[in-house]
Amino acid sequence: xxxxxxxxxxxxxxxxxxxxxxxxxxxxxxxxxxxxxxxxxxxxxxxxxxxxxxxxxxxxxxxxxxxxxxxxxxxxxxxxxxxxxxxxxxxxxxxxxxxxxxxxxxxxxxxxxxxxxxxxxxxxxxxxxxxxxxxxxxxxxxxxxxxxxxxxxxxxxxxxxxxxxxxxxxxxxxxxxxxxxxxxxxxxxxxxxxxxxxxxxxxxxxxxxxxxxxxxxxxxxxxxxxxxxxxxxxxxxxxxxxxxxxxxxxxxxxxxxxxxxxxxxxxxxxxxx
Amino acid sequence: xxxxxxxxxxxxxxxxxxxxxxxxxxxxxxxxxxxxxxxxxxxxxxxxxxxxxxxxxxxxxxxxxxxxxxxxxxxxxxxxxxxxxxxxxxxxxxxxxxxxxxxxxxxxxxxxxxxxxxxxxxxxxxxxxxxxxxxxxxxxxxxxxxxxxxxxxxxxxxxxxxxxxxxxxxxxxxxxxxxxxxxxxxxxxxxxxxxxxxxxxxxxxxxxxxxxxxxxxxxxxxxxxxxxxxxxxxxxxxxxxxxxxxxxxxxxxxxxxxxxxxxxxxxxxxxxxxxxxxxxxxxxxxxxxxxxxxxxxxxxxxxxxxxxxxxxxxxxxxxxxxxxxxxxxxxxxxxxxxxxxxxxxxxxxxxxxxxxxx
Numbered sequence: 001x002x003x004x005x006x007x008x009x010x011x012x013x014x015x016x017x018x019x020x021x022x023x024x025x026x027x028x029x030x031x032x033x034x035x036x037x038x039x040x041x042x043x044x045x046x047x048x049x050x051x052x053x054x055x056x057x058x059x060x061x062x063x064x065x066x067x068x069x070x071x072x073x074x075x076x077x078x079x080x081x082x083x084x085x086x087x088x089x090x091x092x093x094x095x096x097x098x099x100x101x102x103x104x105x106x107x108x109x110x111x112x113x114x115x116x117x118x119x120x121x122x123x124x125x126x127x128x129x130x131x132x133x134x135x136x137x138x139x140x141x142x143x144x145x146x147x148x149x150x151x152x153x154x155x156x157x158x159x160x161x162x163x164x165x166x167x168x169x170x171x172x173x174x175x176x177x178x179x180x181x182x183x184x185x186x187x188x189x190x191x192x193x194x195x196x197x198x199x200x201x202x203x204x205x206x207x208x209x210x211x212x213x214x215x216x217x218x219x220x221x222x223x224x225x226x227x228x229x230x231x232x233x234x235x236x237x238x239x240x241x242x243x244x245x246x247x248x249x250x251x252x253x254x255x256x257x258x259x260x261x262x263x264x265x266x267x268x269x270x271x272x273x
Numbered sequence: 274x275x276x277x278x279x280x281x282x283x284x285x286x287x288x289x290x291x292x293x294x295x296x297x298x299x300x301x302x303x304x305x306x307x308x309x310x311x312x313x314x315x316x317x318x319x320x321x322x323x324x325x326x327x328x329x330x331x332x333x334x335x336x337x338x339x340x341x342x343x344x345x346x347x348x349x350x351x352x353x354x355x356x357x358x359x360x361x362x363x364x365x366x367x368x369x370x371x372x373x374x375x376x377x378x379x380x381x382x383x384x385x386x387x388x389x390x391x392x393x394x395x396x397x398x399x400x401x402x403x404x405x406x407x408x409x410x411x412x413x414x415x416x417x418x419x420x421x422x423x424x425x426x427x428x429x430x431x432x433x434x435x436x437x438x439x440x441x442x443x444x445x446x447x448x449x450x451x452x453x454x455x456x457x458x459x460x461x462x463x464x465x466x467x468x469x470x471x472x473x474x475x476x477x478x479x480x481x482x483x484x485x486x487x488x489x490x491x492x493x494x495x496x497x498x499x500x501x502x503x504x505x506x507x508x509x510x511x512x513x514x515x516x517x518x519x520x521x522x523x524x525x526x527x528x529x530x531x532x533x534x535x536x537x538x539x540x541x542x543x544x545x546x547x548x549x550x551x552x553x554x555x556x557x558x559x560x561x562x563x564x565x566x567x568x569x570x571x572x573x574x575x576x577x578x579x580x581x582x583x584x585x586x587x588x589x590x591x592x593x594x595x596x597x598x599x600x601x602x603x604x605x606x607x608x609x610x611x612x613x614x615x616x617x618x619x620x621x622x623x624x625x626x627x628x629x630x631x
Contacts, residue, residue, distance in 0.1 A: 059483050085485030099476035101540060102469075105285075109466075110473045114485035116466040120494065123465035124458050130465055131286070137466075138282040177484070 012037040012213050013181055018057055018067030019237075027053045029237035030067070035181070040207055040214045042224050044248070045234035046257055051217040052094060054234075055183050058215075059091050060084050072180065086114045090179035092170045094186045094217075098158045104169050105154050108141045111176030115140075141176055147210075148172045148202065164195045171202065175210070182206065184216035188223050196223055203227045221249065233257070275608070286464050288457075305449055309442040317445055318513075323546075323553045324448040325509045328455050330533050330545030332502025335459060337531070338539040339468065340495040341475030342390055345399045346406030347530045349386075350500040352413055352522030354379045354507025356420050359428040359517055368431035368438070375508040376501040382409075383500025387493040406527050413519035425518040428511045438512075448509055455502060459542060462498070471495055532581060536588050538595025547596040555581070594618070 011034035020028045028050040035041045043051040056062045058069055060081040069076040074087055090111075099107050115137070118130040145151055148168055158166060167190065174182055187203065188196040200223050206212050207227075218224050224231060225245040233240040233254045241251040248254055277284075277291060289295045309317055329351060337343050354375040361371035389401045413420045420426055430439035431447070438444050462468040470491045473481035482488055511517055529552060537548025559580055563571040570576070592599050598618070606613045 061479065061483075080487075081482050082485050082487045085483055091483050093480065097477045097480035099473050099480070101476055102472050106469060106472065110469045110481075110484055110486075113466060113470060113473075118466065120467055123462055123467040126461040126465065130461075131283075134286050134465065135282050138285070142282075173484075 009036060011035060012072060013058070013215065014068075014070040015054070015058070016068045016070070018054070018064045018069060020053060020057060020062055021065045026237050028057065028064075031234070031237070031239055032067075033232050033239070033242065035213060035215055037180075037213055038207065038211060039229040040203060040216070040227050042228040042231045042245075043215070043217045043234060044219070044221075044224060044231055044254075045240070048236070049234040049257075050237040051234055052185055053237075055091065055185055055215075055217060058084075058183060059089060085177060088178075088180035089183065090174035090177040090181070091183035092167075092174050092185055092187065094189060096163075096166045096170050098166055098170055098173070100159045101157065103155050103157055104150060104161070104172075105141065107158060107169060107173050108144060108176045109137055111173040112137045112140060114177055140178075144172050144175045147175070147205075163190050164192070167191060167195070167199070168202075171199075175206070175212075179212060181213045181215060184214060184218075186217055186219065188218060188220045196220060199223065200226045221245075225249070288460055288464075302453070306446075309445060314441060317441055319553055319557075321441070321445045321448050321513055323549045324445075324452045325506050325513060326530075326533065326549035326552055327546045328452055328509070329503050329506035329530060330537065330549050331455055331459050331542065332499040332506070333530055333534050334537070334539070334542065334545040335462070335471065335502070336495050336499035337534055338541065338544065339463065339475060340471040340492065342492065342495065343395070343399050343531070344386075344402040344496075344499070345524075345527050345531060346386070346402035346404070346409070347499075347503055348522040348524070348526035349406045349409035350379045350383060350503035351507035351510065351526065351530070352409060352519075353382050353500075354504030355511035355517055355522070356413065356426070356507075357504070358508035358511045359426050360419060362429050362431065367433050369433065371431075372505065372508050376504045379504025379507065380497040380501040383496040383498075383503075384493055386500070387496030390492050390496060391489045403524065403527070406522075406524060410519050410523050413522060420517075420519070423519060425516055428515050428517060431512050444512065448513075451505065451509065455505065456542065459502075463542070467491075467494070529581075532585055536584065536595055538597030539593075541595075541597040543600070544595050544597040547600075551596065555584075 013035040015031060015033050017030050017032050018028060019026065019030050031050070031054060033041075043054060045051050053062065057064050058071075058076065060076060060079060060083075064077060067077075071084075071087055071089060076084060076087075079087070099110060102110075117133045118127075122130045145154060148171065150165075150168065150172055153161060153165055153169070158169065161169070167187070171184070171187070174184075184203070187199050191199060203214060203216070204227055207214055214227075216228075228245050230243065231245045231248040232242045233248050233251065235253075235257040240253045240257060241248045243251075275291065275293065279285070284290065289298060304311070305320075308320055312320060329347070332350075333344065333347050357375040357378045358371050361374055362368060366374070386402060386405050390398055393401055414423050416422070417424075430437050431444070432438065438447055462471075470481065470486045473484060473486055474488060474491055474495075478488060514521070533548035533552045534544060535548075536551050537546070538544030556577060559577055563576075565571075588595060594601070602618060605617065
């Protein structure tokens with residue numbers, strides 16, 4: 001895949017030696033990686049490896065114990081959590097975090113929050129400027145609705161939608177932010193085979209047609225090898241391997257982390273006297 | 274069944290979505306304007322109270338129903354508005370200016386109370402606001418040089434220069450205009466980014482934050498708007514009741530206000546109005562029913578509180594969406610007849626939530 005080639009270009013996201021400790025637990029321990037503009041970069045690893053924690057560090061839900069995260073030349077660790085979105089980082093959640101008692105359209109409009117142009121009093125009196133802004137936002141949102149084929153669900157309440165559709169709505173809401181970097185936390189979890197395939201195409205299109213860099217956490221190796229340019233394998237908060245999908249999958253450390261080493265297997269075997 | 278033929282995005286942000294809305298709400302406004310000539314003096318006074326409580330309800334609805342922050346101390350904002358109005362009008366300030374000051378002071382107090390809301394959630398916020406309510410009620414009772422303490426405070430009729438709003442009809446019309454303005458303001462907020470940010474905070478704070486919504490700013494804003502509307506309602510209440518004493522703004526009043534929005538239907542503007550009607554009509558209904566009840570029940574002290582409690586329990590159990598939710602169901606039943614299904618409004622149980630942070 002071509003987009004990954006330019007390792008000499010300035011990285012869009014640069015994570016340097018980040019660690020976060022919760023008491024004695026080292027959830028993430030000295031992890032470093034760069035994400036180049038225009039690539040799809042995937043984090044893999046067994047449960048509890050610290051993948052989602054890395055996401056939460058980038059979106060500033062957690063503060064790192066040490067280390068630096070630079071996004072487009074801005075030091076993220078010095079930003080307030082809500083400022084990260086304004087810089088152009090959008091994310092989805094492992095367990096869908098949509099606004100349940102609002103319609104799909106309203107959810108997507110909330111995704112436009114970082115682009116709001118009206119103040120409180122403009123909103124209160126619904127001035128002509130506020131009206132124009134509302135119509136403009138709607139145009140933007142409709143483009144995403146077209147892109148992800150959500151027109152049918154536009155006015156449905158989230159609370160009544162099936163899981164697979166919610167997953168797409170969450171992706172749509174992130175796209176409405178017009179981000180530079182999209183963080184996808186397990187985009188295929190809870191989806192069936194067809195839906196996963198659909199998701200793979202959308203990730204592909206997001207990168208190719210919208211030019212958005214994607215950083216994702218994913219367990220489905222089929223999806224990972226289909227769309228990723230580079231893969232980072234983690235275990236117990238540390239980096240195991242980094243490279244293209246095939247190399248990482250073949251890495252002995254990765255195999256051991258997922259399946260356990262051969263000596264582990266023998267230790268599990270029941271001894272027969 | 275109505276089929277909406279949408280041809281422009283402007284239709285989705287219009288306040289009245291179709292001819293039905295336009296017709297019924299125009300009719301409602303006409304009836305309300307004509308009310309002084311249709312109702313008895315007593316009926317008009319009750320309607321004025323409904324409007325005043327509806328303004329307070331709108332504020333609390335914005336806070337509890339749309340931002341998801343429950344306040345069990347809202348009577349305090351009502352009181353701050355009422356006393357500010359009474360004191361300023363007595364000092365000779367023109368009425369609109371006093372009204373504005375009452376709103377601003379209540380909003381300022383709201384911001385102060387909103388600060389703990391940034392740290393505590395749910396039931397703990399309820400306790401914090403309740404404690405605040407007690408503090409304010411105590412201040413009303415003890416700060417005798419300003420509030421007259423437990424002896425109470427007389428309120429002058431609202432006046433601008435020599436023109437005074439002292440009869441029931443003109444005061445009713447004043448309340449009506451302010452109610453309409455407040456309602457339009459709230460509706461405008463709800464169809465714009467500010468209102469959507471409130472809804473986002475209500476449904477998922479973690480997600481709202483990663484959409485770039487400044488949680489502290491919007492929660493404080495919600496408290497301020499809510500308190501300002503309560504202050505406006507309080508100022509009108511002061512003129513309506515003409516005599517203020519601290520016991521009008523105690524915990525029972527706060528609970529009545531919360532009851533109003535819950536029974537009206539959390540998360541709907543209609544709910545604030547239906548709740549206000551309930552709050553005013555219910556005591557009348559209980560009084561009327563007393564004559565038909567056996568004496569042991571009809572004359573029992575605390576009958577009103579017991580009935581309110583019972584109604585609240587029934588609503589929480591059987592109609593969590595309140596009176597407005599019930600109305601939606603009835604309307605849907607007629608509009609899709611005979612295809613209404615029991616499960617139509619059933620909410621799916623939500624899926625596992627992300628680990629809540631902080």
